[in-house]
Amino acid sequence: MAEDVWILGIHMTKFGKHKDLDTVDLAAEAALGALADGGVSMQQMGVLAAGNLMNAAAGIGQQLQKQIGQTGVPVFNVANACATGATALKTAIMAVKSGECDMGLAVGVEKLAGAGLLAGGARKEDSNTWEPSGRYGAVAPVDGRIGTETMPGVFAQIGMEYGHKYGGTSFELFARISEKNHAHSTLNPLAAYQKKFTVEEIMNDIMIAYPNTRPMCSANCDGAAAAVVISDSALKKLSKEQQKRAIKVSASVLTTDPYQEACQILPDVNTLTRNAAEQAYEQAGIGPDDLDLVELHDCFATAELVHYDNLKLCEPGGAVDFFQSGATWRDGKTPVNVSGGLESKGHPIAATGIANIWEVCHHLRGEAGDRQIENAKVGLAHVIGLGSACGVHILEKSAA
Amino acid sequence: MTEQIPLVDYLELGDDPHLVANECTSCHARFFDRRNACASCSGTDFQKVKVSTTGELKAFTIVAFAAPGVPVPFVAGLIDCDGTSVRGNVVNVEPDPEHVSLGMKVRLTTYPMGTDEAGTEAIAFGFEPIS
Ligand SMILES: [Zn+2]
Numbered sequence: 001m002a003e004d005v006w007i008l009g010i011h012m013t014k015f016g017k018h019k020d021l022d023t024v025d026l027a028a029e030a031a032l033g034a035l036a037d038g039g040v041s042m043q044q045m046g047v048l049a050a051g052n053l054m055n056a057a058a059g060i061g062q063q064l065q066k067q068i069g070q071t072g073v074p075v076f077n078v079a080n081a082c083a084t085g086a087t088a089l090k091t092a093i094m095a096v097k098s099g100e101c102d103m104g105l106a107v108g109v110e111k112l113a114g115a116g117l118l119a120g121g122a123r124k125e126d127s128n129t130w131e132p133s134g135r136y137g138a139v140a141p142v143d144g145r146i147g148t149e150t151m152p153g154v155f156a157q158i159g160m161e162y163g164h165k166y167g168g169t170s171f172e173l174f175a176r177i178s179e180k181n182h183a184h185s186t187l188n189p190l191a192a193y194q195k196k197f198t199v200e201e202i203m204n205d206i207m208i209a210y211p212n213t214r215p216m217c218s219a220n221c222d223g224a225a226a227a228v229v230i231s232d233s234a235l236k237k238l239s240k241e242q243q244k245r246a247i248k249v250s251a252s253v254l255t256t257d258p259y260q261e262a263c264q265i266l267p268d269v270n271t272l273t274r275n276a277a278e279q280a281y282e283q284a285g286i287g288p289d290d291l292d293l294v295e296l297h298d299c300f301a302t303a304e305l306v307h308y309d310n311l312k313l314c315e316p317g318g319a320v321d322f323f324q325s326g327a328t329w330r331d332g333k334t335p336v337n338v339s340g341g342l343e344s345k346g347h348p349i350a351a352t353g354i355a356n357i358w359e360v361c362h363h364l365r366g367e368a369g370d371r372q373i374e375n376a377k378v379g380l381a382h383v384i385g386l387g388s389a390c391g392v393h394i395l396e397k398s399a400a
Numbered sequence: 401m402t403e404q405i406p407l408v409d410y411l412e413l414g415d416d417p418h419l420v421a422n423e424c425t426s427c428h429a430r431f432f433d434r435r436n437a438c439a440s441c442s443g444t445d446f447q448k449v450k451v452s453t454t455g456e457l458k459a460f461t462i463v464a465f466a467a468p469g470v471p472v473p474f475v476a477g478l479i480d481c482d483g484t485s486v487r488g489n490v491v492n493v494e495p496d497p498e499h500v501s502l503g504m505k506v507r508l509t510t511y512p513m514g515t516d517e518a519g520t521e522a523i524a525f526g527f528e529p530i531s
């Protein structure tokens with residue numbers, strides 16, 4: 001039986017526009033912050049896992065080493081869509097769990113401020129002759145002709161599909177989810193946006209892909225996050241203070257989408273999330289009712305709804321009632337996205353899957369200031385990257 | 401008569417326009433492009449099958465913001481054609497939430513996209529409400 005793994009140190013940069021910092025600067029700030037938070041140095045890291053999705057071929061891990069310490073340890077540069085950060089963390093955890101090293105560093109960074117649509121943002125012009133090409137023998141670009149490739153449109157359909165299956169959804173309902181997350185963000189100084197919106201303001205804002213208006217979409221921004229993970233036996237050799245602040249990784253799960261009818265037509269973000277959640281609850285030996293807070297992947301307001309169900313926070317088919325009960329507000333039964341979520345905190349892609357862990361750790365350590373969820377002991381962090389990959393981590397407060 | 405070409409090779413034109421899928425002969429999973437082995441069961445035998453031309457709108461969005469050159473707004477949807485899910489636009493309907501609804505019955509329709517330099521006309525497909 002492999003030993004437990006803990007998060008020793010963790011850090012996220014301010015999310016937003018960092019005009020004067022490049023990806024390496026941001027990654028370095030997060031990495032050095034996480035090392036300092038854990039009271040350890042780069043020299044003690046046995047492995048480095050790093051992700052920067054938009055420049056995945058550049059080797060952000062080695063770039064970071066040159067900026068803060070070329071120790072010669074193995075680097076795993078990872079890319080897994082919006083689950084890149086969680087994949088980096090999982091990689092470092094696996095290295096420690098396997099016994100290859102005692103401590104590892106995971107980093108995710110992205111520069112996205114000012115970016116527009118990340119998919120379906122450009123379409124080639126039609127050529128002068130209809131010439132079939134590609135897998136579908138298409139004679140012209142198909143985005144906009146055969147459905148949509150834009151993320152707001154894809155995730156809008158995912159929310160609508162849930163509504164078709166179970167009923168109860170409406171434009172206003174999805175807007176109210178966004179209202180919650182924006183309200184939560186006002187307590188998070190590291191969020192890219194800290195602006196409260198009324199539901200009317202959200203519904204009357206610029207429509208992107210019905211029912212998602214602009215404030216219901218994740219915010220493109222710059223940011224980085226990093227975490228130091230450590231084995232149980234190595235942690236026991238550190239100071240009482242370090243042990244007290246360490247957060248137990250009770251479950252670390254990564255899944256991909258198993259075949260389902262329709263999954264190659266509209267991505268199925270549900271099955272792999274359910275599978276990840278089930279495995280995580282099993283690994284951690286806890287259930288959804290034990291969770292004091294959840295950070296889930298609200299890349300769009302329409303996505304948050306389906307993940308209440310996928311993460312088993314509610315009865316199957318019960319996500320609408322669950323939300324309407326007020327359960328997911330910060331004073332509710334299961335607070336969801338008290339950070340403000342991707343809609344207001346922001347979504348610097350590769351950083352997201354570590355920043356959500358930072359948020360949960362912050363509460364479990366009792367260090368979340370104005371937005372502290374009182375007596376938080378257990379939390380869950382979830383990300384999903386289309387393609388698809390899903391990361392779920394369950395974290396527990398140290399008993400020490 | 402003008403020569404015609406379909407927007408994609410899984411659209412079959414003629415008197416009875418319809419979509420064609422590659423169906424796994426062992427588990428009947430359907431794919432609109434080629435597979436070396438089935439994503440569901442890893443079987444390697446496929447046959448061409450005609451997809452039903454009528455269906456139900458299982459999910460949709462009304463895209464208001466897209467790449468330059470894509471006319472907006474338009475309705476993108478997921479259509480359940482008798483058990484086979486199909487991606488397509490909902491056409492011949494006002495692109496607003498008052499006119500498009502979940503569960504709406506639709507049927508395949510084709511329309512010309514334009515004629516190229518050689519005089520060939522490209523034909524696209526969409527789904528229109530069955531009134
Ligand atoms: Zn098969």
